[in-house]
Structures are given as C-alpha cells and as structure tokens.
Amino acid sequence: MSDLFNVSSSPHVRAKVSTNRIMLYVIISLLPATIFGIVNFGARALLLIVATIIACVLSEWIFEKIVHKKSTISDLSAVVTGLLLALNLPSTLPVYQAVIGGVFAIVVVKMLFGGLGQNFMNPALGARCFLLISFTGSMTSFTYDGVSGATPLAIIKDGGSYDTMSLFLGTHAGTIGETSILCLLIGAIFLLAMGVIDLRIPGTYLITFVVFIILFSGHGLDGNYIVEELCSGGIILGAFFMATDYVTSPITPRGKIVFGICLGCLTGIFRLFGASAEGVSYSIIFANMLVPLIERVTIPNAFGVIKEKKKKEAKANE
Template identity: 60%
Template sequence: MSENQFKISASPHIRSKSTTEGIMQLVTIALFPAAAFGVWNFGIYALAMLVTTTAAAVATEYIYQKLMHKPVTVRDFSAVVTGLLLGMNMPPTAPLWMGALGSVFGILIVKQLFGGLGQNFMNPALGARCFLLISFTGPMTRFVYDGVTGATPLAQLKAGEAVNSMEMLIGRIPGTIGETSVIAIIIGAIFLILTGVIDLRIPGTYILTFVIFVGIFGQFTEAKAGLFDPQYITAQLCGGGLMLGAWFMATDYVSSPITKKGQYVYGILLGVLTGLFRLFGGSAEGVSYAIIISNLFVPLIEKATLPKPFGKGGEK
C-alpha cells in the first residue's frame, strides 16, 4: 500500500477555488438586471440612490477599518453588495441622505461591530432597511409611479382590490427600486444558479412554503381569495420584495444555515413568517422582517440539524 494514502494535513480538507471577492462580484453582476430596470423604471434619481447607498457602504467600511487599524477589506465587494441591495430596497423618492444613513447603519452596526464579514448575525442590507422603516416610516412607505402617489399592488391586494399580475411580472408598478421586475430578478437568479453561487434549497423551499400558506389562508383575508386561487397566488409572488429577498438576501452565506436540512427548515420558516406578516399583519409586506427574524434562528437551526459524528459520543 502506498505511503501517499496516509498523508495527514490540517483542516480544512475540502478546498475551493472560490473566493469571497469572486462570489461577491458574481452577486453584483446578478443584481445588475434588476437594478438597471429600476433605473429605467423610476429615472435618474433611482441611479443616484443606488450610487449613494453603495458609496456610503464602501466608505463606512473603509473609514471604520482604518480607524480601528484593521485590514481594509473593501476590495472583497461585500460592502458593494450591501450598499447595492439596500439601494434596491429603497423607495425611488426617499431622500439620498436617508439611503446613506442606512448604509452606515448596515455596515457599522450590523456588520463591523459584530466582527466584520462572516460574523454578522443578520443580513446587513435588510437590517438597515428595517432600521429605516422603523425610524422613517412615512418616506420609506411612500411610493410614486409616473408622477402619481399611490398604493403598491400588494396594498391594493390586501384591501381586496383587483391588480394586474402581468404588469407586476414585468415591473411597471410602484415599489422599491429593485423589487418591481420579477423577470429581471429571475434573470439574475438563473445566473447565480448557473455559476454555482446559490442552489434551490433555500429559495425553492421559501417560495413553495409561501405558495402553500397563501393558497390555504388567502381566503380568510380581505381579498377573499379562493383555495389556491392562481391569480391571487401569482400576484402575491410578483408583488413586493419576495423574489428579491428569496434569491438574493435569504441566501446570504453568513446569515443562513450551512446544513442542508437546516436550509430546508430555514426556507419553511421564511415562507410561514412572510405569509403571516402579509396576510394577517398590519402591513402588506413582510419579507424584510421575515428574513431578519429567521436570521436570528439560524444558530438554533444549525444546532438541531448538524450531523452527529460517528464514534465516541456520536451515533453508533
């Protein structure tokens, strides 16, 4: 038997050529279709918001790490992704300073003060968005489309009004900058799947659980949807931040489970919470809160689903 079969090395024993910088760059590319559609849909001010949130995120990370005499990691593109995602979750009429403040909160409070990349306990972009929603509810929930201020399709749906699902699919509706076009989001999601950045476990389980939930309980809302009403379910899927959240934020490596069973549990929890918030909560939306609450359960989910080692103290 060859001595090469007995070589011993320190962990990790499974290595990958993927780097944080490479993965974040791929995510940035995948976000481009939805971001570009948002700029086309809402105008140059939407571009200004995306640039502001991204620049503020990168600057905050750079300044903090310089002041704390830590290695500067802005080249890994994680701050770029956080800033871009926050900008895509901002209404196109919100003040630019508000987007910048959100980026500072997300990078400084949610990410850096907990140890930086790999240590944050929730998605920084969503943590920042929820902070802004609580602090500035009015501007963060005011949506203008074609110069007219009005309710989003989800708000109309919650009130029992009819909505145009095709317009929601394309994205010609009021909403945040990056959430309106399901087609653009799916293009980015397919790119991430093909490049191996994400798989279907979390987003697939999330969306399927949500469909089952609203299919059963939609009949008890103001919309009075029938059991598994296709039009109602389609509108719920295309409205709000469900698709953006499912494909780009729920799949965040740091704040989602690493175990396969845990990812399924995580997806189910996301679907149930989103359904509860949307159908029975005070707001028509609920994706942001569903994801950050689920992020808090990740350590418990991983503890419960971590495979037991064989041998002493493990499974026999």
C-alpha cells in the same frame, strides 16, 4: 473584535472561488434589476444607488482605519450591501436617509459584530428595517410615472387585484429593485448557474409561502391570487438574493430546508395578518436570528457515530 475564522464541522471542501469573486457574481446577477430600476424610476434611482454604495464602502474603510484593521473593501461585500439596500428603497427617498441607512448597515450591523462572516443578520435588510422605523413616511411613499399611489401588494391586501403581466415585467410602483420579476429571475438563474446559490432555501421558502396562503388567505387554490402574491412585493428579491446570504443562513442541508420553511411561514403571517402589506424583510431578519438554533438541531452526525452508538446500546443491553 476577533480575527478567528469560524468554520463548520468537517468534512471540509476546498474551493478556488474567492469572496470577491462570489460578490462579483452577486453584483452581476443584480444588474438586470438595477438597470430596469433606473430606467423605470429615472435618475433619482441611480442617485440613490450610487449614494448607498459610496456610503457603505466609505463607512467600512473609515471604520477599519479608526480601529487599525486591515481594509477589506476589496472583497466587494460593502458594494453588495449598498446595492441591495438601494434596491430595497423607494426612488423618492431623500438621499441623506439612504446614506444613513448605508452607514447603519456597515457600522452597526456588520463591523461592530466583527466584519464579514460575524454579523448575525443581513446588513442591507437590517438597515432597511431601521429606516422603516426611523423614516416611516418616506420609506412607505411610492411614486410611479409621476403619480403617488399604493403598491400592488397593498392593493391586493385590501381585496383588489392587479394585472399579472404588469407585475411580472415591473411596470408599477414599488422599491427600485423589486418590481421586475423577469429581471430578478434572470439574475437568480445566473447565480444558480454559477453555483453561488442552490434552490434549497429559495425553493422551500416560496413553496411554503404558497402553501401558507392557500391554507389561510381565504382564496384557496386561486391561481391568479397566488401569482399576484409571488410577483408583488419583495419576496423574489428576498428569496434569491438575501435569504441565501452565506453568513446569515444555515450551512447544513436540512437546516436550509427548515430555514426556508420558517421564512415562508413568517412571510405569510406578516402579509396576511400584519398591519403592513409586506413582511419579507422582517421575516428574513427573524429567521436570521434562528440560524444558530436551526444549525444545532440539524447538524449531521459524524461518520460512524450512529454505528458506534448502536454498539454501545447493544453492550448495555447484554
């Protein structure tokens, strides 16, 4: 594993903000959705959240002990991974499966690729997809208020409709952290206010997705259907809290726009034409793998390069 620092091309901007400060901001921004999830789904949700966070932190600490590497658990990135993973799980998931997901996120997706800054996909989403493949039954079983049933997104995909106020507030079945759009937007506003994220990726993502479903869903400009699609499933959680991950998203301004467009189109394809009602997790992971190519074609020209190129072309034409 390399200890080299991977940085973008100049110019560089020095900032006083540290990694653990950014991670702390992310944790704070997720608290409204986390607290609502615990209230909404009960003590079982709290147990899963605690279990995944402990699994992620311990996995990172043990792995670094084994490979004789300096401990990095103080940067809080493992805590963020555990919390995000838990918020993407149904509250009925067996605890041991959540723990397996936490270990997979840290050891396989993050540490085996060199640790924070080296992983090529979002660890929490990588673990969620691993759990979906390994434990499909328990990962797609949702219970709300003691009753098992389909999520609003599955109902909408089958041609039904759902109360938009319930979707906005979060009083319905779903994963622990995705249900309350109100709480997620409060957290997103906090991240924007703190300068942790900007609107390029989530804004482009959501706009592209809306355009896609207007064109291909068969509902046209049905405002109620558009709101239902935006307020159900994990698209808001994914757009603001996982697609904006510094490590697995483009650093170039144009690259962020292209990244958001890819996310919107992929999510639309998975939701409208895929077998599953949801598609946010797979969309973000696929887009994560496109990041190196996106950055290569969207890297800005160095200062003076265009002018110098024109001079050379003028001399060649003389």
